[in-house]
Amino acid sequence: MLPSASTHRASPGHLHTQKWRGRIGLALVASLSVLAGMTDAIGFMASGDFVSFMSGNTTRLAVAISDGDVGLTVRLVILVATFVVGNALGVVVARLGGRRTLPLLLCIATLLCAAAAWPFDTQLPALLAAIIAMGMLNAAVEEVNGLPVGLTYVTGALSRFGRGLGRWMLGERRSGWRVQLVPWSGMFLGAILGAVLEHHLGLKAMFVSGLLAAMIGLLSLKIPRRWQLGYMPR
Numbered sequence: 001m002l003p004s005a006s007t008h009r010a011s012p013g014h015l016h017t018q019k020w021r022g023r024i025g026l027a028l029v030a031s032l033s034v035l036a037g038m039t040d041a042i043g044f045m046a047s048g049d050f051v052s053f054m055s056g057n058t059t060r061l062a063v064a065i066s067d068g069d070v071g072l073t074v075r076l077v078i079l080v081a082t083f084v085v086g087n088a089l090g091v092v093v094a095r096l097g098g099r100r101t102l103p104l105l106l107c108i109a110t111l112l113c114a115a116a117a118w119p120f121d122t123q124l125p126a127l128l129a130a131i132i133a134m135g136m137l138n139a140a141v142e143e144v145n146g147l148p149v150g151l152t153y154v155t156g157a158l159s160r161f162g163r164g165l166g167r168w169m170l171g172e173r174r175s176g177w178r179v180q181l182v183p184w185s186g187m188f189l190g191a192i193l194g195a196v197l198e199h200h201l202g203l204k205a206m207f208v209s210g211l212l213a214a215m216i217g218l219l220s221l222k223i224p225r226r227w228q229l230g231y232m233p234r
Contacts, residue, residue: 033185036137037189038208046205053153111210157180
């Protein structure tokens, strides 16, 4: 499913290592996509705003501007800008943490738990904490065996899958395009889980997202250091 090195230049041992690096990377992508989908669904159902789906918030922003809704326009501008800041912070935290997954995911878990524990009726601060966490999440994995992947957005993944499908229909046999369904499937399943949790727990369901982020971070300790360096942005 993933691109592999040329068999003419790579030893069997290298090919075996690359295959397992790809499998572990995809498992990490799948689990992080579940986290993103779960958190987005919880945030959307609790507040009516998207936590990681900034394409949706951008469209809503354009509609709010056309309607002259100043309050909603300001709110959505803040949400989109916060997501950008979260992505920037993710790179900074990842770099300061030696490009290890655990420190980054522990920061994300802390933000999600803080959002869940927010005691006041005004949900905006809790929403902003969750959005920063989802922006930071994108720094956890940027590529697997040279194949770009997205965690909190799946439009690009579906587009790459569709283009790969078109090339396959034309007889081209490039590897890697089917992998793009992994983040989409993870986000879809995570969103279902998040919706169920929000029905029962409300915004406090973010505690589950925080726990999942921490668990993934702890499990990442089993991933070889060199592999983590290959997954995370430079």
